[in-house]
C-alpha cells in the first residue's frame with residue numbers, strides 16, 4: 001500500500017529536523033524549499049536549502065515561522081545553482097537576517113551576486129577542501145557537484161546524518177497532483193522536465209553514478225521541483241534517469257521522423273473531425289495548453305500541431321493518453337482504427353491507443369508490466385546503448401570543464 005500523503009498546507013517534517021517549507025500552487029510546475037535544523041554542542045544552526053521563487057516567499061516564510069517560532073534566525077542558505085526559482089528569496093531573507101551566509105559554487109556565485117546578495121557573506125563550495133561543510137553543531141554535509149545537470153556549477157548536498165540528498169533540479173518534475181511524495185507515475189513528469197532542461201544524458205549518468213558512490217546509503221531524494229522520492233523508489237528513479245536521452249541527445253532524432261509524427265498526429269485530428277466530432281479535436285488541443293507554469297509540450301498553430309518540444313515517443317504517449325481521456329468508450333474502436341491507420345501511413349510503429357478496453361488487452365498489459373519489471377531487475381548495468389564507463393565520463397567532463 002502506498003504511504004499516505006501529508007497535508008502540504010503547513011510545514012512537513014520529511015525526516016527528523018528536516019522540513020519541507022515549499023509552496024503548492026496546484027500547478028504543473030511546483031517549487032520546493034527545505035529547512036534543516038542542526039542541534040548539538042549546546043547550539044542550534046538553521047539552514048535553508050534553495051529558498052525558492054518570489055511568489056512563494058510568503059508561504060515559505062510562514063512555514064519556517066511555524067517550525068522555528070516568530071523570533072527565529074536563519075544562519076545559512078544553500079543554493080544548488082543560479083536560477084531565480086531556486087535563489088531569489090535569498091535576497092529577501094538576507095534583508096531580514098543581515099548576517100545570513102550563503103554557500104554555493106563559484107560558478108553559481110558569479111551569477112547570483114547580480115541578484116544583490118552580499119559578497120562578504122558568500123562561501124564557495126570549493127573552499128571546503130574535504131568536500132564537506134562542517135557545521136558548528138558537529139554535523140556534516142557532503143557536497144556532490146553535478147556539472148551540467150543542468151548548470152555547470154550545480155552542486156547537490158548530502159545530509160549524512162539524515163541520509164537525505166538535496167538535488168536541486170535533478171529528480172525534479174512536472175506534477176499532476178500537489179502531493180509531496182512520489183509514486184512511480186511521477187516518472188512521466190520527471191522525464192518531460194529533464195528532456196527539456198537537462199543538456200545531455202552524459203551529465204545525468206555522471207550525477208547518478210556519483211550519487212551512488214558518495215551517497216549510496218541515501219534514504220530520500222529531495223529535489224527543488226515536484227515530488228520527494230522515498231527510499232523504496234530511489235533505485236527505480238535513478239535507473240530511469242541514467243538511461244534517459246535528454247536535450248542534445250534528442251536532436252539525434254531524425255528531422256523526417258519528427259515530421260512524420262507531426263503529420264500522423266494531424267492526420268488523426270483530420271479523420272476524427274471528419275468521421276466523429278470536431279469538438280473532440282478542439283478539446284484535445286486546448287488540453288495541450290499548459291497551465292502557464294511550464295511550456296507546452298506541443299506547439300499548436302491554426303488548430304493543428306506545428307512542432308514538438310519532447311521526444312517523439314513521449315509526444316505520442318501524451319497525445320494518445322489525452323486523446324483517450326477525451327473519448328467515450330463507444331468511440332474507442334473507431335479512434336483506434338484511425339490512429340493505427342495513420343501511424344502505419346507514416347511508417348510509425350507504436351502501440352494502439354486506449355489500452356485496457358478488453359479483458360485480453362488488460363492481461364497483455366499486465367504481462368508487459370511484469371516483463372518490464374523483470375527486465376529492469378535482470379539487466380546488468382552497462383546494457384544501455386547510452387552507457388559509458390565511469391572513467392570515460394569523468395575524462396569527458398574534465399575536458400568540458402577545462403582544467404578546474
Ligand SMILES: [Fe+2]
Pocket residue numbers: 081083150169
Ligand atoms: Fe534550474
Ligand SMILES: [Fe+2]
Pocket residue numbers: 083085086168169224225
Ligand atoms: Fe528549478
